[in-house]
Structure formats: structure tokens, C-alpha cells
Amino acid sequence: MNHLEFQYEEMEKIYAQNEKLIAGLLKDEKVQEYRRLMRLRKQYKEKMQEVYKKMKFREYTTCSHVLIKTKVEEGKREGRIATRCGCIICGLNEAALDVENPTYEETVMAEYLKSIRPRVLAGLELDITCNLPIAEGIYASVKENNPDVTKEEIINLFKIALVSGYIEEETPKVKTKDEDFDK
Ligand SMILES: [Zn+2]
Numbered sequence: 001m002n003h004l005e006f007q008y009e010e011m012e013k014i015y016a017q018n019e020k021l022i023a024g025l026l027k028d029e030k031v032q033e034y035r036r037l038m039r040l041r042k043q044y045k046e047k048m049q050e051v052y053k054k055m056k057f058r059e060y061t062t063c064s065h066v067l068i069k070t071k072v073e074e075g076k077r078e079g080r081i082a083t084r085c086g087c088i089i090c091g092l093n094e095a096a097l098d099v100e101n102p103t104y105e106e107t108v109m110a111e112y113l114k115s116i117r118p119r120v121l122a123g124l125e126l127d128i129t130c131n132l133p134i135a136e137g138i139y140a141s142v143k144e145n146n147p148d149v150t151k152e153e154i155i156n157l158f159k160i161a162l163v164s165g166y167i168e169e170e171t172p173k174v175k176t177k178d179e180d181f182d183k
Pocket of ligand 1: 060087091092
């Protein structure tokens with residue numbers, strides 16, 4: 001028997017032993033319960049994602065967007081910065097179209113953005129450039145303390161925040177694919 005044949009036979013033995021152990025484990029009640037729970041988890045995750053998508057589509061459709069600009073770095077041409085719009089109320093962000101490995105939330109955003117015609121976000125534009133999550137946070141806390149705040153008041157507040165340096169221009173992190181916007 002040559003070296004390779006010997007090596008193969010040894011591996012075969014270990015493999016067969018392993019198969020036996022797996023078959024034994026599958027009879028175990030706890031393992032069966034584990035598999036049942038994993039299936040349930042998968043089912044519910046899918047159901048939740050479906051409902052999440054419907055929920056977000058409705059939220060994005062009914063929101064009268066208040067838009068700020070966010071800056072994203074373009075992947076292909078290094079150092080080139082592109083501007084995208086994002087809503088401080090519902091969090092919808094055009095930058096979701098640029099993400100290379102999107103989360104489920106970003107995938108839903110991108111799907112929604114691709115479904116609207118024309119493919120541009122319409123709403124009140126604040127002409128402010130900053131990080132969207134920070135802007136969303138400011139809006140949410142203002143709204144919480146003063147539920148009747150008007151859009152004009154929000155705009156003034158953002159202007160003050162910008163002038164006072166409370167909002168800083170974001171550091172671009174997301175890579176972009178310009179063609180998504182040019183189509
Ligand atoms: Zn919105």
C-alpha cells in the first residue's frame with residue numbers, strides 16, 4: 001500500500017466513525033429539539049422579514065420626507081465623494097443603494113428606492129449635509145420633547161446645530177455604485 005492509499009484509508013475510518021456519532025446524536029431528544037427550534041427560527045425569521053418589508057414600505061410611502069444630504073465615498077474612483085439624500089423622519093437613505101454587503105434593512109430600503117418613480121426622493125429639502133443617524137437622533141429627541149414641533153422649527157433647529165458645530169459633516173464610509181442612480 002502506498003502512502004496515499006494508507007492516508008485515504010485512515011481518513012475513511014475517521015469519516016465512518018464520525019457518521020456513526022452523528023447518527024447517534026440525531027436520535028437524542030435534545031438534538032431533535034434543537035433541530036426543531038432551528039427550523040422554527042428560520043420560519044419566523046422569514047415571516048418577520050416579510051412583515052418588516054411591508055411595514056417599512058408603508059412607512060416610506062406615507063412619510064412626508066424631510067431630507068438632508070449624506071456623503072458617501074465612491075468605490076470605483078477613489079477619493080470621489082457623492083451626495084445622497086436621506087430622510088430624518090423615516091430613515092430612508094439613498095445611500096442604501098451603494099452598500100456592497102447590505103443588511104436586510106438596507107436591502108429593503110434599496111428595493112423601495114428602486115420601486116419608486118421617478119427614482120428620486122421627494123420631500124422637504126433641508127440643504128444640510130451630515131450623518132443621517134445623528135440627524136435622525138436629533139429629530140427623534142426633539143419630537144419626543146415637543147410632539148407638536150413644526151417643520152419650520154425643525155429646519156431652524158438644524159441650522160443652529162450646523163452653525164454651532166453640533167452637527168459635523170460625516171466621514172464617508174459607504175462605497176457607491178453610480179450606475180444605480182444613472183439608470
Ligand atoms: Zn421619510
